[in-house]
Amino acid sequence: MLKILVIHGPNLDILGAREPKIYGRITLKEINSKLLKLAKEKKVGLEIIQSNHEGRIVDLIGKSKDKFKAILINPAAYTHTSVAIRDAISACGLPAVEVHLSNIYSREEFRHNSLIAPVAKGQISGFGENSYLLGLLAVLKLLGPQK
Amino acid sequence: MLKILVIHGPNLDILGAREPKIYGRITLKEINSKLLKLAKEKKVGLEIIQSNHEGRIVDLIGKSKDKFKAILINPAAYTHTSVAIRDAISACGLPAVEVHLSNIYSREEFRHNSLIAPVAKGQISGFGENSYLLGLLAVLKLLGPQK
Amino acid sequence: MLKILVIHGPNLDILGAREPKIYGRITLKEINSKLLKLAKEKKVGLEIIQSNHEGRIVDLIGKSKDKFKAILINPAAYTHTSVAIRDAISACGLPAVEVHLSNIYSREEFRHNSLIAPVAKGQISGFGENSYLLGLLAVLKLLGPQK
Amino acid sequence: MLKILVIHGPNLDILGAREPKIYGRITLKEINSKLLKLAKEKKVGLEIIQSNHEGRIVDLIGKSKDKFKAILINPAAYTHTSVAIRDAISACGLPAVEVHLSNIYSREEFRHNSLIAPVAKGQISGFGENSYLLGLLAVLKLLGPQK
Amino acid sequence: MLKILVIHGPNLDILGAREPKIYGRITLKEINSKLLKLAKEKKVGLEIIQSNHEGRIVDLIGKSKDKFKAILINPAAYTHTSVAIRDAISACGLPAVEVHLSNIYSREEFRHNSLIAPVAKGQISGFGENSYLLGLLAVLKLLGPQK
Amino acid sequence: MLKILVIHGPNLDILGAREPKIYGRITLKEINSKLLKLAKEKKVGLEIIQSNHEGRIVDLIGKSKDKFKAILINPAAYTHTSVAIRDAISACGLPAVEVHLSNIYSREEFRHNSLIAPVAKGQISGFGENSYLLGLLAVLKLLGPQK
Amino acid sequence: MLKILVIHGPNLDILGAREPKIYGRITLKEINSKLLKLAKEKKVGLEIIQSNHEGRIVDLIGKSKDKFKAILINPAAYTHTSVAIRDAISACGLPAVEVHLSNIYSREEFRHNSLIAPVAKGQISGFGENSYLLGLLAVLKLLGPQK
Amino acid sequence: MLKILVIHGPNLDILGAREPKIYGRITLKEINSKLLKLAKEKKVGLEIIQSNHEGRIVDLIGKSKDKFKAILINPAAYTHTSVAIRDAISACGLPAVEVHLSNIYSREEFRHNSLIAPVAKGQISGFGENSYLLGLLAVLKLLGPQK
Amino acid sequence: MLKILVIHGPNLDILGAREPKIYGRITLKEINSKLLKLAKEKKVGLEIIQSNHEGRIVDLIGKSKDKFKAILINPAAYTHTSVAIRDAISACGLPAVEVHLSNIYSREEFRHNSLIAPVAKGQISGFGENSYLLGLLAVLKLLGPQK
Amino acid sequence: MLKILVIHGPNLDILGAREPKIYGRITLKEINSKLLKLAKEKKVGLEIIQSNHEGRIVDLIGKSKDKFKAILINPAAYTHTSVAIRDAISACGLPAVEVHLSNIYSREEFRHNSLIAPVAKGQISGFGENSYLLGLLAVLKLLGPQK
Amino acid sequence: MLKILVIHGPNLDILGAREPKIYGRITLKEINSKLLKLAKEKKVGLEIIQSNHEGRIVDLIGKSKDKFKAILINPAAYTHTSVAIRDAISACGLPAVEVHLSNIYSREEFRHNSLIAPVAKGQISGFGENSYLLGLLAVLKLLGPQK
Amino acid sequence: MLKILVIHGPNLDILGAREPKIYGRITLKEINSKLLKLAKEKKVGLEIIQSNHEGRIVDLIGKSKDKFKAILINPAAYTHTSVAIRDAISACGLPAVEVHLSNIYSREEFRHNSLIAPVAKGQISGFGENSYLLGLLAVLKLLGPQK
Secondary structure (H helix, E strand, C coil): CCEEEEEECCCHHHCCCCCHHHHCCCCHHHHHHHHHHHHHHHCCEEEEEECCCHHHHHHHHHCCCCCCCEEEEECHHHHHCCHHHHHHHHHHCCCEEEEECCCHHHCCHHHCCCCCHHHCCEEEECCCHHHHHHHHHHHHHHHCCCC | CCEEEEEECCCHHHCCCCCHHHHCCCCHHHHHHHHHHHHHHHCCEEEEEECCCHHHHHHHHHCCCCCCCEEEEECHHHHHCCHHHHHHHHHHCCCEEEEECCCHHHCCHHHCCCCCHHHCCEEEECCCCHHHHHHHHHHHHHHCCCC | CCEEEEEECCCHHHCCCCCHHHHCCCCHHHHHHHHHHHHHHHCCEEEEEECCCHHHHHHHHHCCCCCCCEEEEECHHHHHCCHHHHHHHHHHCCCEEEEECCCHHHCCHHHCCCCCHHHCCEEEECCCHHHHHHHHHHHHHHHCCCC | CCEEEEEECCCHHHCCCCCHHHHCCCCHHHHHHHHHHHHHHHCCEEEEEECCCHHHHHHHHHCCCCCCCEEEEECHHHHHCCHHHHHHHHHHCCCEEEEECCCHHHCCHHHCCCCCHHHCCEEEECCCHHHHHHHHHHHHHHHCCCC | CCEEEEEECCCHHHCCCCCHHHHCCCCHHHHHHHHHHHHHHHCCEEEEEECCCHHHHHHHHHCCCCCCCEEEEECHHHHHCCHHHHHHHHHHCCCEEEEECCCHHHCCHHHCCCCCHHHCCEEEECCCHHHHHHHHHHHHHHHCCCC | CCEEEEEECCCHHHCCCCCHHHHCCCCHHHHHHHHHHHHHHHCCEEEEEECCCHHHHHHHHHCCCCCCCEEEEECHHHHHCCHHHHHHHHHHCCCEEEEECCCHHHCCHHHCCCCCHHHCCEEEECCCHHHHHHHHHHHHHHHCCCC | CCEEEEEECCCHHHCCCCCHHHHCCCCHHHHHHHHHHHHHHHCCEEEEEECCCHHHHHHHHHCCCCCCCEEEEECHHHHHCCHHHHHHHHHHCCCEEEEECCCHHHCCHHHCCCCCHHHCCEEEECCCHHHHHHHHHHHHHHHCCCC | CCEEEEEECCCHHHCCCCCHHHHCCCCHHHHHHHHHHHHHHHCCEEEEEECCCHHHHHHHHHCCCCCCCEEEEECHHHHHCCHHHHHHHHHHCCCEEEEECCCHHHCCHHHCCCCCHHHCCEEEECCCHHHHHHHHHHHHHHHCCCC | CCEEEEEECCCHHHCCCCCHHHHCCCCHHHHHHHHHHHHHHHCCEEEEEECCCHHHHHHHHHCCCCCCCEEEEECHHHHCCCHHHHHHHHHHCCCEEEEECCCHHHCCHHHCCCCCHHHCCEEEECCCHHHHHHHHHHHHHHHCCCC | CCEEEEEECCCHHHCCCCCHHHHCCCCHHHHHHHHHHHHHHHCCEEEEEECCCHHHHHHHHHCCCCCCCEEEEECHHHHHCCHHHHHHHHHHCCCEEEEECCCHHHCCHHHCCCCCHHHCCEEEECCCHHHHHHHHHHHHHHHCCCC | CCEEEEEECCCHHHCCCCCHHHHCCCCHHHHHHHHHHHHHHHCCEEEEEECCCHHHHHHHHHCCCCCCCEEEEECHHHHCCCHHHHHHHHHHCCCEEEEECCCHHHCCHHHCCCCCHHHCCEEEECCCHHHHHHHHHHHHHHHCCCC | CCEEEEEECCCHHHCCCCCHHHHCCCCHHHHHHHHHHHHHHHCCEEEEEECCCHHHHHHHHHCCCCCCCEEEEECHHHHHCCHHHHHHHHHHCCCEEEEECCCHHHCCHHHCCCCCHHHCCEEEECCCHHHHHHHHHHHHHHHCCCC
């Protein structure tokens, strides 16, 4: 079965508690349930990981090539500062889709620039938890029909 | 029935013929068919318009409020230059979703900045014609279940 | 009788409905009435046009020379993006007064720069509909007493 | 009787003698006469002060609250350099109108930026002495009809 | 017979009347006569259009592919602001030559940057009406000898 | 008893040995003793942690909400590069005080910008180990008298 | 007895009345009482001066060397614009501590840069009146134990 | 007979061998032949010089006034770095036409800025060797009919 | 007798005591003696004033026209921040020579820009007290031989 | 025996598999063999570590002082983003040599700036695995002959 | 006898003929006569050289150390572009005085920056040929009384 | 025998005398001896040239193709200003290695940017004369084993 690596970046572990005006009240657990439900419908497997450690995210992506077919990633704060994650994505060779809960373009200036976007296939931002679900659909479109 | 205004910005009328390495070989007519098919499935109506005229796009958005519930727009070149379309979207009050065929963040520097994004609900870029389909799904998520 | 060309730029057709916190609740029709009433008092004629089309505004200014003595313009969004309107004003040779409903200097950074101001005689911003009325008085001062 | 504080910034004491190509041949005394005449017509009182001292202008604005209903100010050179006057205006809470004799947007680059404009209600520039008269009318419009 | 599309951008309709110190006293009609005379000598056909509308210029270029072999364009004010015309030129696939009456590099800073130049074959500026005639010769050189 | 989380960022473990001209000869152990002594006097508890790992600092802050009432942090090098720690502080909701041993404004240009300061309550820099002690007093002032 | 010069910069005379959301409701008189009380406890003398005049602040600092051992200064608006005060501090040779009521790093961009900080010993910002009290403690730490 | 000075800047001596994808396979000798043939047709004399030395190009232009009527120059790399050549052209008072083999606006960012263009009459770039031939025609147009 | 106004800007009153590594050990009194001695030799009168107040310097320059023939000014810190002094110099119409004790171009970046230089006749910097003496000679050269 | 710490930064663990057009086909294991062989020849010891974790690299450098005489580091992606590693190198006091496989100056703009270079002794980039070998030789030259 | 090297940079050979509005009508020969006359009075020797070649100026400065005691240089266009001349001056160790005929700060933006000034002792600009004479006096002041 | 062209840029002729704190006390003659000794060991020939003339360096590189297999260059000051040398290197097609005595990244800002680096194979900086020796080794590695 086709497997997809889902990565949640820093501070997403406390989602729901964290600034609900920007990020909503949904928790990461609830998002993961929704993702798993959709994955089940679409008959793909997911491995979901959250980490606050840039290095660990780089480790994961570096080892993803044989086990996964694609990456769905919300790099959160590392979107704007991590060349290492950017290099990992472009090095691993898997198609990656970047998602954001909030519309990063209507927030502070420094959040308008994504170091990840140029090496991702595409980017989806602003739809809350639906950014993830649309992102998973986008991944499936990119991979095309599987035998 | 819930109606959504779909706007294709400048040069999208010649899609398919236009730089296929960047935009793919699909034509606008084919994208529209796919959008209409998905809309039918989802039981929403679409009004689809293409224009190369910034002023006409502003006219359309200005008059959209009573007839439509949301806007799905690929502002194309006007993404980077039109304060008028930005103001129209923010003036009309309808939720808008911005889509792009190509990943604008892996292209020329001047395409990295969207004047539209800060007033849109969210942005989807890089998935070819699927950006539109995901965008329509995003619109439906934003509007929530309809009675 | 002395005639003045009054131009309302993009999105001003939906004034009143549009973001009342920034632009107030007055409609364009009401502004025009106030302008016409003042013009009548001052014994000058007005021709008032609203357009969302940059090209049409350029057309109008280009043909204004013989028929009008001055231009009163709220370029709205085109203030910040239209070199074409700037060139039209400077080419037609008529004195022009630039007005804005809102104080553009207390809004987003990109609204602080006017491409029109350097070729206008002067600029009035921040007084709501009174910007237009003060602008008309300014035009009359510029033209001086008429025989 | 409603009283308005009128402040003339640095170098305006030598108006008329000073670079007449930019500022015209009118003297400050003549401008003040015109302002007082208009004030009389409109039945408002004016207190008019000129100072070359940033600190003195800050002093005046700081003590203006109880005695005046509004401020009409030509900050001249301090327009571009004085955070202190900006803070004074925003601290005193009175509505302020900023005026300029010349069109600051058609002069040197560094004159295009006003530190005062974001805390003023509005700005009028480019109409010579008429900028003051229009500015006084604008103040009266802002204050609305007085009982 | 080989046909070339000639496009005159905004404000060129009033040439001759417009700021003669910068643009000279020649009218667009006279330039067109000179162009047609040269075209006749060189045995090529011209279709000459002037428009103040960015959208209309995009329309024309979008439909030019089958009828024309090359484009000769003076984008005027749109040189500096139109990504849409840039995209149209690069989408249509025809070789384009960009011309300017005045030397844009000895004018205001904002006129030094051409959005069109990177997608044109070459650029000619500063020779008044001769920029057009040299531009037409350049087009013919680019197309090479025709059978 | 009221508890405060004290975080020492990267390279502070080798304080004393590290560039004494900039950071002084005091060791982290000595600073901690001074902090604990002051905390004892003020009857508050401290939990003191040093880490060179951005991710670990994010982890700690993310879990701080229930156990602590405030954060005292010297983000050291991460001051200038970590959006993740900034987001963690703003997400956890606790008041945070940012301290620096050296005066970061008299050092290299890139050290003048703090990503943390906009989400901290306040910042104290330049007083060597006393920055920490003053920072702890500042925390206590922010929390107000405890019952 | 050890004496310290305390300088309050422009607009601090109207504290309490001035934008309480940013600066709180405390008056300068109340801050001065708190400072004097703390000074008395610590057995140091204070001379406290408020001025809106940059030149007067420069005068004071220029003459401070013989009478005072240190300077505690809230340069307010002059923080961002006064090279003269910066030069005065660095010329007089006394250690100076810069304080701010509000967190200048969470306000407008132009307030993020302090011309004073590079020549001060340290900076404390964001703790309301406590910034002054902490600042006085910092001064005493800098001066060390007095005989 | 009317004489024109033709200057080839640095590295043009190895044309043909040099990066043919950018500069084509034509040699400088061949370009010179074409120029001389056209000059003969037009009955003007040419003096053609190539130099890699900025100083020598300045020498030549400095002494050109009496012997020549105009300058045709491809400043090559010195286009972007030589204020000395710019000053020489503007000092000698002869009309100068700047040409480039490649389209400098579709190359690296630093090649988009010409220090020479503001003092030249006009610029022609992007047409390979034809840039020179068109440049010679432009020179003749500038000089007008000769007796 | 020809009279020249000599203005010493802020912090020059404490020269000699102030950072001798940058400004030397000479006092203002000694510089003034040297200036007066040279003036006597050259048979011109001097009026010498030092002020830390920008406003007072503006006052002085504004009233200088009738009494003086030229201005010799060391604007010190106001060199970099005072548009008001710049405007005063350009308004008064007298030729002004700007001098600096230190070489402002080998100091901090912000000292490289002089707001005064563009309206002065010339600038002399870096020669310690000799900058003043050379400056006085320069003034005399500018005024030419006096009868 | 003299020992040198060799640090490989993020993503270097997957070298060989990673974008061979940029980084070549050699693996990290092969590079390490070459390094160890050269070290043996030169009679120095190496400790070689690869980590994707910025914090771990900081830990290692912080503890390197007693055990090692120098550091050879390829900071990879952290070259451009890690102030923490920069501070660690400058804090530990050991001479460090920075190496890069690819020529970072012919890649994306953001890779042209190294935060590490200013605190390293020197930098070698662009020679593939030979960058490391040359780097080791450079380290030995820096340390000079060992007894 | 004390000898001073005088260097005239590019295009100064054609002074007098060159743009007299900016540079005056005096020729280099006349300036040199004036310099030699003053040198004779002051009993110093001069060696005067003009060159348009950056490399030759570097050669001269590089060999100046033994023969000369100081350098008087008008680097002209190379002021703004030559790091090589800057390095030569700072390498040779002789005191250098930089002079300019025109006031470089009232001309084009790019002329405001001098690469030479930071390594010169001082700079004199704007006094026409008197800049040289004042410059020679400045050199003598720097060298102090000679035995 | 394989021959390599070694180019020393401006001011390197006076090495040893020149600012020894930055460049060391070694002379160019000594560096050349070391280079020739190493070349002899490695059985390659060297042709070593020093020039202060940008144009001469361009001449040399332009004619290097047939006689040499690679270039070893220390462009010195021209590193930061010479597009001509950059173009020469990229035109000649030989592999080039750029070396610097000092660490250019720990010096003035303007020395951080190399115009040469993007067209060189690699860069070595900061190791004094060893930069050259390592550079020669790098050249040999690039050329690979010779038959």
